[in-house]
Amino acid sequence: MANHCYVNSIAQVSCQKPLSDEWFDSPCIYEDKYVRAQEPDTKGLIVPSEARRMSKILKRTVCTAITALNESDIKQPDAIITGTGMGCMENSEKFLIDLSRFGEQCLKPTLFMQSTHNTISSLIAIILKCHGYNNTYSHKGISFESSLFDAWIQIKSGMIRNALVGAHDEVTPFMDLVMERTHPEYSLVSEASVSTIVTNTRSDRNLCEISDVRLLHRPEYSDLAALLNPEEDGIILLGLNGNSLNDEPYEKLVRTLSYNPHILQYKNIFGDNFSASALAFYAASKIMQRQEIPSLMLWNAEVAPDIDEIKSITILNQSDGTTWSLIRLKKV
């Protein structure tokens, strides 16, 4: 697999200022445990007559996808690959409530059409008139990595030249209520919509290179530790969220390592949800581009590591303590 795979552009909608890097210097700090995403200004990105039929997650998706494309060298991607843990949750909830109230005879067609997981990826394809490869991965907390792995391996093997990869999840008040009852330890729950253009072409615009993507099911900690080395994995970005069930596997892994990496976190800034790891990818790409680390991302440290050049960042994510992912980003 001789081809390289670069991050050409990336855009986010979250509880931080949407379609912006402002969080890097002045992040929004929340005291509430559940915060919805800040809605992007759709003007110039979505035709108003089309926007009226779109739910929040679809508007956020189109805004990040079009912004990522506008900021990239690519106008028509070879593939559109999307990850989502829960799909169009708000529409699904409305549809199910209607189903229970009105039965099967009297259901709204728009909610029916726009409550499936692959609505997201297909809507981007319709807007871009992109007839290429289109796929959706719905694998809980590693949905984004599954999409990125698909794009990465197809670019590395020469099957496609570039792809629009994204991960999108909304967290409704009802979902928050359920999580509050089942996982009350969470520090911040929010929503995520991230779109990125990945390409095989070297360009000054590229933020970084994706040198490795791995998905591992029920690995031993020693197997995970064997994948990491101090030269390439000196900075590790983890999905710590303040819940001991979630954090313990990360802490165990760190204890297993034979060296002391600089540990970064991101869920304290962006919150947690099934697409949160896409925000880790976004934050790491921006760190690589700007060559600085926001102090809020430091874990168990008060000052940023004294590093002349950030050559690589490794993102480690786990879902339910069973499935792990590793994404290694390198400076270009």
Add this chain to the structure above:
Amino acid sequence: MDNLILQLKNQIIEVLNLEDMTPEDIDAEAPLFGDGLGLDSIDALELIVLLEREYGIKLSNPAEGKQIFKSIASIADYVSKNRKK
């Protein structure tokens, strides 16, 4: 009839997410499809569901639809004559 027209305008704004519109912006006699409000076939399905849910009207003959959904006024006229709730 005026009250029914106003009620229908409000229901259509809500069901079709015409967020930037008020009842005053909609001419009761103007065409709903094509020109006028510029609604499409999915909106037509939403209107059929609206009539069934709110007024108990089941449109069994699709050919009737074109005439009924010509304008807000024509919907109001049909609803006033056929409503079951």
